[in-house]
Amino acid sequence: MITGYWPYLIHFxxxxxxxxxxxxxxxxxxxxxxxxxxxxxxxxxxxVPRKGDARGMFNVRFYIVAVMFIIFDVEAVFLFPWAVSFLxxxxxxxxxxxxxxxxxxxxxxxxxxxxxxRKGALQxxxxx
Amino acid sequence: xAWYQTEIFWVIVKVAVILFVILTGGAYYTLAERRWAxxxxxxxxxxxAGFWGLLQPLADGIKFxxxxxxxxxxxxxxxxxxxxxxxxxTSLMLWGAIPFTPIIELPEAAQxxxxxKSFILQVSNPNAGVLYMFAVSSLAVYGILIAGxxxxxxxxxxxxxxxxxxxISYELSLGLSIIPIILMTGSLDLYxxxxxxxxxxxxFTLPGFLAFWIFLVSIFAESNRMPFDLAEAESELIVGYHxxxxxxxxxxxxISEYMNLITLxxxxxxxxxxxxxxPDFISSAISNVWLQHAxxxxxxxxxxxFFVFLFVWVRWSVPRFRYDQLMDIGWKVMLPASLVIVFxxxxxxxxx
Amino acid sequence: xxxxxxxxxLGPQHPGITGNMMVKLKxxxxxxxxxxxxxxxxxRGFEKLMEVRxxxxxxxxxxxxxxxxxxxxxxxxxxxxxxLEGREVPERAQYIRVMVLELARLASYLLWFGGQSGSAGLYxxxxxxxxxxxxxxxxxxxxxxxxxxxxxxxxxxVRRDLPEGFADKVLRVMDYLEKRLKHYDxxxxxxxxxxxxxxxxxxxxxEKALDWGIVGPPxxxxxxxxxxxxxxPYLVYDKLQFEVPTETGCDVWARALVxxxxxxxxxxxxxxxxxxxxxxxxxxKVPNPLHWKVPAGDVYVKTExxxxxxxxxxxxxxxxKPRRVHVRGPAYVHGxxxxxxxxxxxNLADVSFIMNSLGTCPPEMER
Numbered sequence: 001m002i003t004g005y006w007p008y009l010i011h012f013x014x015x016x017x018x019x020x021x022x023x024x025x026x027x028x029x030x031x032x033x034x035x036x037x038x039x040x041x042x043x044x045x046x047x048v049p050r051k052g053d054a055r056g057m058f059n060v061r062f063y064i065v066a067v068m069f070i071i072f073d074v075e076a077v078f079l080f081p082w083a084v085s086f087l088x089x090x091x092x093x094x095x096x097x098x099x100x101x102x103x104x105x106x107x108x109x110x111x112x113x114x115x116x117x118r119k120g121a122l123q124x125x126x127x128x
Numbered sequence: 129x130a131w132y133q134t135e136i137f138w139v140i141v142k143v144a145v146i147l148f149v150i151l152t153g154g155a156y157y158t159l160a161e162r163r164w165a166x167x168x169x170x171x172x173x174x175x176x177a178g179f180w181g182l183l184q185p186l187a188d189g190i191k192f193x194x195x196x197x198x199x200x201x202x203x204x205x206x207x208x209x210x211x212x213x214x215x216x217x218t219s220l221m222l223w224g225a226i227p228f229t230p231i232i233e234l235p236e237a238a239q240x241x242x243x244x245k246s247f248i249l250q251v252s253n254p255n256a257g258v259l260y261m262f263a264v265s266s267l268a269v270y271g272i273l274i275a276g277x278x279x280x281x282x283x284x285x286x287x288x289x290x291x292x293x294x295x296i297s298y299e300l301s302l303g304l305s306i307i308p309i310i311l312m313t314g315s316l317d318l319y320x321x322x323x324x325x326x327x328x329x330x331x332f333t334l335p336g337f338l339a340f341w342i343f344l345v346s347i348f349a350e351s352n353r354m355p356f357d358l359a360e361a362e363s364e365l366i367v368g369y370h371x372x373x374x375x376x377x378x379x380x381x382x383i384s385e386y387m388n389l390i391t392l393x394x395x396x397x398x399x400x401x402x403x404x405x406x407p408d409f410i411s412s413a414i415s416n417v418w419l420q421h422a423x424x425x426x427x428x429x430x431x432x433x434f435f436v437f438l439f440v441w442v443r444w445s446v447p448r449f450r451y452d453q454l455m456d457i458g459w460k461v462m463l464p465a466s467l468v469i470v471f472x473x474x475x476x477x478x479x480x
Numbered sequence: 481x482x483x484x485x486x487x488x489x490l491g492p493q494h495p496g497i498t499g500n501m502m503v504k505l506k507x508x509x510x511x512x513x514x515x516x517x518x519x520x521x522x523x524r525g526f527e528k529l530m531e532v533r534x535x536x537x538x539x540x541x542x543x544x545x546x547x548x549x550x551x552x553x554x555x556x557x558x559x560x561x562x563x564l565e566g567r568e569v570p571e572r573a574q575y576i577r578v579m580v581l582e583l584a585r586l587a588s589y590l591l592w593f594g595g596q597s598g599s600a601g602l603y604x605x606x607x608x609x610x611x612x613x614x615x616x617x618x619x620x621x622x623x624x625x626x627x628x629x630x631x632x633x634x635x636x637x638v639r640r641d642l643p644e645g646f647a648d649k650v651l652r653v654m655d656y657l658e659k660r661l662k663h664y665d666x667x668x669x670x671x672x673x674x675x676x677x678x679x680x681x682x683x684x685x686x687e688k689a690l691d692w693g694i695v696g697p698p699x700x701x702x703x704x705x706x707x708x709x710x711x712x713p714y715l716v717y718d719k720l721q722f723e724v725p726t727e728t729g730c731d732v733w734a735r736a737l738v739x740x741x742x743x744x745x746x747x748x749x750x751x752x753x754x755x756x757x758x759x760x761x762x763x764x765k766v767p768n769p770l771h772w773k774v775p776a777g778d779v780y781v782k783t784e785x786x787x788x789x790x791x792x793x794x795x796x797x798x799x800x801k802p803r804r805v806h807v808r809g810p811a812y813v814h815g816x817x818x819x820x821x822x823x824x825x826x827n828l829a830d831v832s833f834i835m836n837s838l839g840t841c842p843p844e845m846e847r
Contacts, residue, residue, distance in 0.1 A: 001231060001246070001248055001250070001253050001319070002135060002139070002251075002252045002253065003252065003253055003254055003255060004252060004254065005252065005254055006252075007139045007142075007143075007224065007251045007252040008221065008224050008251065008252060008260075010136070010139050010140060010143060011139075011143045011146075011220075011221055011224045011251050012217065012221060014140070014143050014144065014147065015143075015147060015216075015217045015220040015221060016213070016217050018147060018220075019212075019213050019216050019217055019220075019380070020213065022376060022380075023209065023212075023213070023376065023377070025193065026192075026193050026197065026375060026376040027197065029193050029194065030193065030194060030195060030196055030197050030375065031194070031196050038196075038198070039197070039198060039199065040198070040199055040200070040201040041198055041200065041201065042200070042201055042202075043200045043201070043202065043203070043279065043280055043281040043372060044281060044283075044366070044371055044372065045281075045282070045489050046366075046489045046490060046491050046492065046493045046494045046502070047489075047491070047492045047493035048489040048492075048502065050202075051487065052487075053202070053280065054280045054281055054282040054284075054285045054486075055277070055280060055285065059508055059509025059510075061509060062289050062290075062292075062293050062509065065293045065296070065297060065455070066292075066293070066296065068459075069296040069297065069299070069300065072300050072463065073296075073299070073300060073303070076300060076303045076304055076307075077303075079304070079307050079470060080259070080307070080310065080316070083307045083310040083311045084310055084314060084315065084316055085314075086311050086314065086474070086477060087311075087314035087477070088314065090477070090478060095478050096478065099474050099475065099478050102471075102474055103471065103474075106467055106470065106471055109467060110464070110467065113463070113464065113467075117460070122455065122456070122459050122460060165603075165604075168604055169603075169604050169607035169608065170607065170608065170611060171607060171611075282486060282487075282488055283488070286486075286488075286510065286828075290510070354601065355601070355673055357601070358829075361601065361829065362495045362496065362601070363495060363496030363598065363599040363600075363601065363829075363831075363832040363833070364496055364828050364829045364831065364832065365828075366494065366495060444603065444604045445604065445667070446602065446671060446673050447597060447600035447601045447602035447668075447671065447673050447674050447677060448600065448601035448673075449673060449676075449677070450676075450677055450827055450829045450830065451510055451827060451828075451829060452827065453676060453677075
């Protein structure tokens, strides 16, 4: 059994090459469309001529979600090493201590979570 | 040592086999979905290409290849081409960490050829296999986000931003729902997780049972599947982030979605339903080692198949959530619930 | 900081929009700030076309005004002519007309079942209900020769008598639909996600509902017992037993429940008709259509369609062509002003959901 990460490099190489090859193949096989308007049509706007650019300022709530994700994901990552080593600590008799520590951590997490809810960060409807 | 006895050669062989299986599986999942959907909707579904429509994926593939290629005029062409590649490559990469078989002791003759004593259909088994799965699967967000951004279409952009917010929200509860299992196993590697469940699946332990439901809901949301398929909500955003895609680029998105579903089904079977392990009373009844392996692997695939069917079953039975409801469920129900379950699991493991 | 508003065009080519119309939305994120409806993609000038055709030639035009339920149009025009001419309608023809109208209502509600749940993402329901609608269309085909547009109701009666054994077929379809209704409940109305989606969405202001001129299920969903069949009975509706269900929620869910309960009422009406159907003539002979002159005068007739009160104002100057036909469809009020109003502050996901609950029908708005 291999336990290293190098096989994934090979896996990635083969997968990427396969996908790139298929994309290349389609450009060779597909019918040629020399008409420029046909090859580069306007973006679909439900049949209305496109106006302006789609990329613009976006609703700030999506960014708040991203920020909250980063906060909680980093904290969730802290839980992983704790979970892995919990059984070892339990074997050495330190189980209760480790459990209490994680309880404190979770409580702090919950305090932050409730603060977030109180602040209305999760309020999806417009307050107005 | 001959060239065919090296590790690299066997890695390449395994990768080739795995890629072939996953691509075929993804393609046939599309057929299965359509047939099952037709069954739920009291119609026939695709049944013309080959017996029972079995050649339909092939016909679809040919059609996709022969489609004329179009690029939106104001799109970012490089990113436009890159997005389906990212989606597909990440979902192809996911199968690298899944142990499809237990370690099989090879007979004498085979040992001489392969040069190794045992065989396992798994590209590699790193000691953080679970983390590898989550890391790679969260890369899939980029495919969707880049697709929406590069096509410069308002619906696509909105859909991709939605999908991104949705996927990262549910990734939290997905990650947290694994922690009870890691607590009980004390390891992040998938092989050990499976072996620990030999006589009792994690589903039948208290924290595992609670975490299973969080996990189940989260994988539906992770894979943008009904009732959480807001990224492809037809009645609001046309078809979402791949509105501008056609031909094989669209096929890549579609097949990667189905490959992800298969991967998540396998993962659910591994994490909660014991993978290919057979309980002692069954394995002692089967004397032949090879029969044991076959029964185990068959059961494993059967468990995964249940989830594969569940995805389709749920999709055609429920309407989709509204976006604010979706975020409410993710942040106000799933996240605190999964944190509480982590706490319960800690106490459970401590008391055991 | 003020967020930038994005303009989204829903339609004319959009899978969530019923028919060809456009809703121009100003959105921030996915909350709608302002909505504007743009119609005109389907304008065929029905009202003008009627003015240059014989009275008889008008009948094939009016049924095109609403695709899912063409019969109230025919009934309206036929009744207007009958009132202007003072023409009697045989009793059997009246019963047959009520049967056709109720069958059309059922067909329209079946289409609504599909549209409402399809816009919420429940794609099994459209396949079921549109499939079941075909049984009603089969009946129509046998009765009138056409599946969608029937041109069956004439001034003075109906075009054909019932075929042999037709009553049994109708009753069999009614039994089947009643059985299927339980399946619909299980799949759609008892689904907690659907309830969550529908409750509290698209709430109509109860005080203003009458001022705006809302009719049909949206008005009955606000608690007003308004139904032309009861208020101003036409044909033989006063001889039939049925209820007019009302709800008080004013939201999409209330409208859905009203339609669901009316569905049962329509089935019971059809059963009563099949019981009471008298014999006799089925039409009063009309004069030669080419020289058919209707006496001068004007009349407003109204019929309860599946979407609400459907009115025709017909003016005749005594010639062989109508002077003016004005169509007052419920979709005009529901689909333009009311929709614009309800969409303000709504979620983007609810646009087509609300549209379907109001029974928006673009060809009728632009008749």
